Amino acid sequence: MGCGRIEDITDVRRTGRCVCDVVRAIKDIQDQATSDCPPCPTNCFLEPLGGLVSPSRNQADxxxxxxxxxxxxxxxxxxxxxxxxxxxxxxxxxxxxxxxxxxxxxxxxxxxxxxxxxxxxxxxxxxxxxxxxxxxxxxxxxxxxxxxxxxxxxxxxxxxxxxxxxxxxx
Known part of the structure; x- marks a missing residue:
């Protein structure tokens, strides 16, 4: 459990859900207005390793x-x-x-x-x-x-x- 979240999703006191829902809605709206935009340069999911510096750098460890x-x-x-x-x-x-x-x-x-x-x-x-x-x-x-x-x-x-x-x- 972190950030005040309650692990039991059936508990109505679970916090943070509305923020997640709002951000998801904003993302959907943005996706409709843009196409082929480059990803955020510091996205933790960028591959391969070295992608945060430049896609051509392959020696990062x-x-x-x-x-x-x-x-x-x-x-x-x-x-x-x-x-x-x-x-x-x-x-x-x-x-x-x-x-x-x-x-x-x-x-x-x-x-x-x-x-x-x-x-x-x-x-x-x-x-x-x-x-x-x-x-x-x-x-x-x-x-x-x-x-x-x-x-x-x-x-x-x-x-x-x-x-x-x-x-x-x-």
Missing amino acids: TRVFMLLTEDGTPFKAFYRDRDRCDNDCFSVFFRVEDIFDSCCATLRVLEPLDAQRKEVDLLNADGTKIDLRQICKVRNFALTGSCITVDLNCFCAIECIADVFLDVCD
Whole structure:
């Protein structure tokens, strides 16, 4: 159960249904007005891997994504920092490593890097919350040795960010 949903669909208190119905209706209306439009460039269902960057890129081995909590904030996780000299040790970017049981997943935490491949500290000045402006500075990612196991039912949204080559099998 996630986002306040009640799993029993016969329960009239189930929330979120009208939003789904409205969005479905809007999609139908839009489909009647448009044809042959290109898909959203960050749609998580785009294939093949590399499609978020450009369809011709075929060396990508990771689809980077963020998970959003019920209140719309990015889910963050701790990772062991490579240089261990600072506090840039939280990230909102992940790579899926495994999915098991109904909807559990092992996610690898990805280190956020800027265009010059320097760490981006995503925390605010107090070090207590994610500074959303800092997320905009992220252009690259690096693998970390930190993995977490999550219940995917606890999240309300997923946003795919990029397809990248992280040399996972190295």
